[in-house]
Amino acid sequence: MKNDLYPNVVNITNLPFEQQQFAQDVVQxxxxxxKTLSSKYFYDATGSKLFQKIMDLPDYYLTRAETEIFTYQKEEIISGFCSAQPFNLVDLGAGDATKTKILLRSLLQRQTNFTFVPLDISLDALQELQSNLALELPQLPVVPLAGDYFKAxxxxxxxxxxxxxxxxxGSNIxxxxxxxxxxxxxxxxxxLQAGDQLVIGFDLKKDPRLIRxxxxxxxxxxxxxxFNLLxxxxETFTGNFELNNFQHFAEYNPISGEMRSYLISTQDQEVTLQDLDFTLNLQAWEAIHTESSYKFSEAEIQVLAAEADLKTQLIFTDKNHYFADVLFSVG
Structure with a gap:
């Protein structure tokens, strides 16, 4: 019998609570x-480690560009949001906080009165980050929060x-x-309220070949x-996705600024998720959309800010103008 709260999933109440939304999102x-799978489920323990490797790749310019901004413009960035009054520095999707640590060290050197609040959907990533911070920055006050951004x-x-x-x-936006x-x-x-601020990373439009x-x-x-998502x-729902029956495909649309990733079924196949009593039939060369990543012009960033009633205070870019970190104030 199907559950009224999750009408597409059989036996949803038999699952642990933390798996119920995952199940619903997968089946829907x-x-x-x-067909699509949400990219927010990439980040289990294995996925988080793979993403760390991605960030070290020569072709993955995003991390290097943002690290460059934080390394060489950290004092200007900090001066834009730092105040004598105590504040929470909330890092949405903190991961290993490698780039954020650059600013954290400078804030501690200034003896700033603040609390670091790393927020991540992956409890594994948060626990590892908390352990690392205790070793690297033992004087840093840390209050980690796991789960959905808005609930946290x-x-x-x-x-x-x-x-x-x-x-x-990281251009998570x-x-x-x-x-x-x-x-x-x-x-x-x-x-948020008046006086609160945002620092958002935007990947800028550039040579489409570099992006792809x-x-x-x-x-x-x-x-x-x-593939780790499959x-x-x-593992979560006793499924039989055969990873060798898929190939990864990525494409960039320079008009819309959208980078899209897919997993392509290379043959007709039937997949079963036993714990959900769910069967999926895929045709040869049918695509499952796994991720989109939009790239922005500065004009588009300003439009987004205006519609959200955010005031643009400062824009920081790397030397190649590949990436921008933008400081906004609320109201």
């Missing part, structure tokens, strides 16, 4: 005409009366469909990152 995505921000707003400085780095970016920013601002190479590396690590579904 795979029953669409254009609501909790933080209830429990803290401090000013919020929100980091959303580009992982939303473009129309949803506007919705996300407006919703994010509901948890960043998402389809010759070493196959990005492909493995995508492996995770297999």
């Amino acid at each position: 995505g795979l029953t669409k005409k254009q 921000l609501a909790q933080l707003k209830r429990e803290s009366g401090m000013r919020q400085v929100i980091f959303f780095l 580009g992982n939303f469909p473009f129309a949803e970016i506007k919705i996300f920013l407006k919703k994010l601002c509901q948890f 190479q960043a998402y389809d590396d010759a070493e196959g690590i990005t492909a493995a990152f995508n 492996r995770r579904i297999n």
